[in-house]
Amino acid sequence: MENSEILLRDSLKAVNLFGKDLICTRDWKMEEIKAVLELAKDMKKNRFSSRYTGVLKNRTFFMFFYNPSVRTRQSFECAATELGGHAQYLEPGGMRLKTKKSAGETIEDAARIMSRYACGIGIRILENKLSCYGEGENLLREYARWADIPVVSMAHDKYHPCQGLADIMGLQEHLGESLKGKKLLLKWGHGALARSWCSVQEALLLYSRFGMSITLAYPEGYDLDPDVVEYARQRCKENEQKFEITHNPVHGYKNADVVYVRNWMSPNAYRDGEFRKEEEIEKALRYADWICDTDKMKSTNNALFIHPMPIDRGHEVADEVASGPRSIIYDVGENRLHVQKAIMALTMSDLIPDGR
C-alpha cells in the first residue's frame, strides 16, 4: 500500500457519509466536505485505478431530470460508469406523479420503491418547472424524507452543491490547499439566459466557509436569497474576512485573487406562479457594462477566472478572459466528475476502501 493511500484512508475513516443526502453543503460538516475533496483529488490522480472502478459495481443510480442538462447528465453518468455502476437517465415527464391538480403517484410511493432498486437518487429541478422560489428545495427534501437511499442535488432552485465543490477543488489546485484570506470577486454577469441562483448561492456558502474574503457585485434589483447572504456574511466574520456588497460594475476587481462571473435572474422572476424568463432576459441585456473583460481584469492580482458554465461569451465575459491563461473553467468543469464520483462513493457504496 502506498503512502498516499494510507493518508487517504485515515482521513476518510474519520467521517462516515454512507447513506447521507447532499441537498446543500450547509448540511455537511467541514471535515465531511474536506473528505469529499480529498477523495476527489485522489480519484483525479488515479482515475481508473482498481481502487475505484468497482465501487458501484452492478449498482444503479437514478438521475431525475425535471430540467434537462447536458453537462450535469454527462458528468453524473460518467461518474457512475467510472465507478463500475450505471446511471439511469429519467425524465419525470414520463412519470405520473401526484400533484395538487392531477391524479398520480405520491413521492412517498415513488421514493420507497426506488430505494429498493438503486443506491442513490440525483434530482435536478430549476426555475421554469417551479411556481415559486424554494419549491425545488422542498421537492428534494420530500424525496429525501421517504427514500432510504441518498438524495443528491444535481442543481435545484436554491443550491448546486456539486458545482460548489468542483469550484473549491479547482481553486485549491491553482492557489494551494488553504484559501484563507484569498480575495474573491463574485459578480453578476450581463447575459441573455436568466440563470438560476443555485451556483452562486452555493459558491457563497462554500467560499465563505473556506475563509475567503468576498465582494459580491450586482446591479440594483438583483438581490439573492437574504438568508444565504447572511449565512455567508457570518462565515466571513467568523473567519475574520471582509464581506461586502457593491452595485458598481468595476468595483471589487482591485487585487482580487479570483473573479467568479455568472448571470442570474432577479427576485422578480416569478410572478403569479410563473417564471418570466423572457422579461428577465430583456432586463438583463440592459446592463452591458457588467461584462467581465481584459480591461477590468488588469487591476486584479492576476486573478483566476472561474465560471460554472455554460458560458454566454460576449455577454457575461469577453473571449479573451474566458479563454485566457488564468481561466480555470475547464479544470472546474472536469472536477464536477471527480467530486461527484467522490460523493457517490462515500454516500452510496459500502465498498470504498476506507476501513468502514
Add this chain to the structure above:
Amino acid sequence: MENSEILLRDSLKAVNLFGKDLICTRDWKMEEIKAVLELAKDMKKNRFSSRYTGVLKNRTFFMFFYNPSVRTRQSFECAATELGGHAQYLEPGGMRLKTKKSAGETIEDAARIMSRYACGIGIRILENKLSCYGEGENLLREYARWADIPVVSMAHDKYHPCQGLADIMGLQEHLGESLKGKKLLLKWGHGALARSWCSVQEALLLYSRFGMSITLAYPEGYDLDPDVVEYARQRCKENEQKFEITHNPVHGYKNADVVYVRNWMSPNAYRDGEFRKEEEIEKALRYADWICDTDKMKSTNNALFIHPMPIDRGHEVADEVASGPRSIIYDVGENRLHVQKAIMALTMSDLIPDGR
C-alpha cells in the same frame, strides 16, 4: 458449493427456457413459472453474488417503450445492470416503422437486425398507442415471430407477466409457498387514471393457476376479456376452488386472505379506433363507493393488501390501507426487479450456472 445452490441447480436443470419468449404466462408450463420464482427468490437473497453479476456480462437488452413508464424502465434497466449487462432505453417514436399509412421499416427487418445485436427485446405498448384491444398483443407476437432472441412483455394491452410473477412471489413470501385455497378478492378500484387490463388479467391467469379461490368484483359495465375470465374459471374448477363475479362494492371482503385493488377501463374505452381516456376517467370517478378502506378491510381474514402500482391514493384505496401494516406493495414492487432478473437470466443467458 452450498446446499441451497445444489437444490437450485437441480430445479433449474429440469427446465430449459433459453431462447423462450414471455408474452403471457399462459404460454409457460407451471414448472417453468416455478423455476423463475425459485431463481428470483435466490437472486433476492444473494442479490450481488458473483453467481449472478456476470450472467449478462457485456450483453445488451433492448427495451422498446411505445408507452413511457418509470417503474418498468427502472426495474428492467436495473435488472440488466445487476446481471452485468446493459439495457438500452428505446422509444420507437424515433423509429421509422412501416404502417398501413406510411413508408418505413418492416417488423421483420427490425427484429432480424436486432437479433444480431442483443440478447433480448422487451416491449411495452398500451391502450393510447392502439386502435383496438389485442393490437398490442399482435405486435409482440409479430416481433417474436421474426426475432431469434426472446421477446418479453413489459406490459401490453392484454397481459403483464412480470407484474403477475412479482405478485405471486410477494404472496408466497408472506403466506408461504402454497397459495392453494387462499381467498382472493380481486377488485376494481375507483380512480382517475383509466388503467389497462394487463395487470388484472395477468393476475387472473396466475392466481387461478396457483390454486387460489377468486372473487372478481367490479361495477356493471367493467367486464374484462371473456377469454381470460373463462381461463381463470377453468383453472379454479380444476383446482376445486370457487370463482365468482360480483358487482357489489362491499362483497368479497369477508374472510379474504388477499385484497387486490386496481382501477381499469371499461370495454367501451375504444370507439372508432381511438382510446377515449377522458370519457373513461369521467365515468370511473362516479363510483366513489368502490374505494378500498379500513372499514371494508375489517371483515377480511387480516388480508394482505396488494396493488401493482402506481397507486391513485384516495381514489382506489385509502392511505391507511395502502400504508398499513398488511400492505405488501413495496415488496411486490421490489420483486419486479428480481423476477425480471430471473427471466432474463433463464431466457437470455448461456451463463446461468445451472449445468446447461
Add this chain to the structure above:
Amino acid sequence: MENSEILLRDSLKAVNLFGKDLICTRDWKMEEIKAVLELAKDMKKNRFSSRYTGVLKNRTFFMFFYNPSVRTRQSFECAATELGGHAQYLEPGGMRLKTKKSAGETIEDAARIMSRYACGIGIRILENKLSCYGEGENLLREYARWADIPVVSMAHDKYHPCQGLADIMGLQEHLGESLKGKKLLLKWGHGALARSWCSVQEALLLYSRFGMSITLAYPEGYDLDPDVVEYARQRCKENEQKFEITHNPVHGYKNADVVYVRNWMSPNAYRDGEFRKEEEIEKALRYADWICDTDKMKSTNNALFIHPMPIDRGHEVADEVASGPRSIIYDVGENRLHVQKAIMALTMSDLIPDGR
C-alpha cells in the same frame, strides 16, 4: 497465443489510430481502413473474447443525436457495452448551444469539457436539421477541431463511414478478400423517404478505392456531390476499372456482381435554407420503374443484393429480392456493430492488445 492473434497483432501494429477522428474515410489511408476491417472480422469471430470485453472498461462514449436513429443508436451503444464501456445517448435538443440567433455555449467550450469526461464523441446530423448541404460536415469538423478525443461520424449530410465499412466487410465475407474488378451497380431506388446522400457517397468513396468497377444509375436530376463523384472516378481510373453514370433504370444490371439500392434526395432538396422533404417524396414517387425486382436481377452475375437499411420495401426493392438468398442486408447490418467496435477500440482505447 494462437496464430490468428499473432497475425492480427502484426497488422495492427503497423498503424496507430489512437486519437484519430473518423469523419470520412477519405481522411484515412488504405492500410488504416484495412486494419479496422481486419480487427472487425476478428471481433465478429471472437465476439465476447476477453481480448475485447475490457477494451473500454469504465470509459464513456458520447453519442450526439441531432437526428434520432434506432439502428445507429443500437449498434453504437451495443459496441460500447461489448467493449466494457458505456455509450451515453445525448440529444442536443437539451443542450444550449450558441447559434447565430441565440445565446448558448460555443462548440469550443462544449468539446473541451467533453474531452475531459469521455474517450470519444459520435455525432449524427442529417438534412432536416440543416439549412444547406455541407453544414453537417462543418459541424463535425468544428467539434473535431476543439476536442482532444476522437470524433466519429454516426452519419452526417456528406458521409457515413461506418456504413461504408460495414458494406465492404459484408462484400469481403461473401466475395472474398479482394473486391478488385468486381462489378457494382449502385443505383437510386424509387421510394417515399427522401434519403440522405451520406451512405451512397460513402459507398462511392470506398468501393472505388477497393478496386470495384462502378455503374452509378439514377434518374436525371438526382446528381450527387460532384466532388465525391470525381473522387470515385479517379480511384476507378487508378485501379483501371470502369466508372460510368447512366439514367436508364435497367442499365447496369448485366453481369453485375453486386447491386446496391438506395433512394436519395435531389440536389434541389434545400431551398431558401429549408429541407423540402415532402416535395422530394412526391417527386421520387413518380419513378416507379426504378424499383429493383427479380426480373431485373436475372441478368446479373447472380449478384449480391445490398442496402444500408432501413429498406422501403415495395418501393426501393421488391420483397423477393430483399429477402432472397443473395441478399446480405442482415449481415451488413450486423457488421455495423463489429466495425464500430473496431473503430472505437483503435481510436479510443490504449488497451487494445496490439503492442502499442
